[in-house]
Amino acid sequence: AQKITQTQPGMFVQEKEAVTLDCTYDTSDQSYGLFWYKQPSSGEMIFLIYQGSYDEQNATEGRYSLNFQKARKSANLVISASQLGDSAMYFCAMRESSSASKIIFGSGTRLSIRP
Amino acid sequence: KAGVTQTPRYLIKTRGQQVTLSCSPISGHRSVSWYQQTPGQGLQFLFEYFSETQRNKGNFPGRFSGRQFSNSRSEMNVSTLELGDSALYLCASSTAGAYEQYFGPGTRLTVT
Numbered sequence: 001a002q003k004i005t006q007t008q009p010g011m012f013v014q015e016k017e018a019v020t021l022d023c024t025y026d027t028s029d030q031s032y033g034l035f036w037y038k039q040p041s042s043g044e045m046i047f048l049i050y051q052g053s054y055d056e057q058n059a060t061e062g063r064y065s066l067n068f069q070k071a072r073k074s075a076n077l078v079i080s081a082s083q084l085g086d087s088a089m090y091f092c093a094m095r096e097s098s099s100a101s102k103i104i105f106g107s108g109t110r111l112s113i114r115p
Numbered sequence: 116k117a118g119v120t121q122t123p124r125y126l127i128k129t130r131g132q133q134v135t136l137s138c139s140p141i142s143g144h145r146s147v148s149w150y151q152q153t154p155g156q157g158l159q160f161l162f163e164y165f166s167e168t169q170r171n172k173g174n175f176p177g178r179f180s181g182r183q184f185s186n187s188r189s190e191m192n193v194s195t196l197e198l199g200d201s202a203l204y205l206c207a208s209s210t211a212g213a214y215e216q217y218f219g220p221g222t223r224l225t226v227t
Contacts, residue, residue, distance in 0.1 A: 033214035043203055045218035052214065091158065095214050102171050103148070103207075103216060105158035 002027045004092050004106035012112050013082050020067070021077040021109050023092030029053075034075040036066065039089040039108070040082060048090075066071035079111075087113045117142065119208050119219035126223045133194040136222045140187050140208030146170075147189040148216060149181060152203040161204075164189050165211070193224075201226045 003026040013019040026032065036048040051059045051066045059066045067076040079086055092106040120139045120189050140147050148171075160173040164183035181191040187208075193200055199205040203223050207216035 035215060037218070042220065043205075043223065044220040045205060045207070047215055047217055050215045093158075102160045102173065103150075103164065104160070107157050 002029075002094060002096055002104050004094055004104055006092055006106035006109050009107070009110045010110040010112070014114050014115055015084060016081055017088075018078060019082050019111065021079075021090050021092075021111065023075045023077065023106060025073050025075060025092070025094050026084045027073075027094065027096055029096040033095045034066070034068070035093040035095070035103070036064070036075075036077045037091045037093060037105075038041050038086075039091060041088070045091070049077065084113050084115060089109060119206060119217055121204075121206050121219040121222050123222060124220060125223050125225075127227060128196050129227055130196055130198060132196050133192060134196060134224060135190050135192045136204055136206075136208030136224070137190075138189045138208075138219060139204075140189070141217055142209050144208035144217075145187050146209045146211065146216075147183060147187065148207045148209075149189070149191050150205045150207065151175075152205060152221075153199075153201070158205075161191065196226045198226050200224065 005024045032053045034051045041080040049061045049064045051068045063080045065078045089108045091108045095103045122137045146161040146165045152158045163171040165182045178194045183189045203221045205221045207218045209216045
């Protein structure tokens with residue numbers, strides 16, 4: 001069964017430091033997509049980055065990069081040079097090709113950036 | 116391009132009532148998915164509509180239903196509300212065949 005695990009309920013990071021948010025997943029599908037979303041206190045889910053299971057290179061979007069280790073079923077999010085506005089909940093998610101539209105989310109990591 | 120919009124943003128209902136939430140996807144997106152977010156259960160998939168047809172459904176009771184119109188706008192309905200239905204309901208849209216979904220701001224439903 002598909003599953004997303006985020007083992008860090010909360011993290012505190014100093015402004016301008018880099019931070020890594022952990023995510024492991026479990027699936028029997030060969031074709032799947034992995035995502036990271038940011039949810040500020042306003043509630044809206046903001047799409048950050050996507051990695052396809054067949055993508056050979058790690059995805060990057062500005063200050064966000066996804067450290068994809070397929071053999072370990074790991075998809076960690078790296079935020080470089082953190083900013084105060086990065087304080088939010090972060091969710092790792094997966095979508096299997098066999099389940100079409102259904103996205104499974106992890107439990108989230110609350111990231112707090114200290115000035 | 117305008118994002119996903121959801122109305123209303125906040126709603127207070129009493130037990131036993133029913134409620135209808137609305138979602139307008141990004142222009143050109145034909146797939147609309149609904150999710151429920153609660154502190155205890157996290158984010159859970161409710162259902163997905165594509166071209167007016169329900170294509171996928173999560174593990175929710177029949178009190179939760181939805182539909183999609185020809186302009187891709189979607190509504191979800193919850194009948195006979197229970198206290199446990201209090202949650203943030205999120206709608207997401209995507210283009211056909213795309214993995215990534217884009218979410219709206221959500222509707223926060225409180226059942227008293």
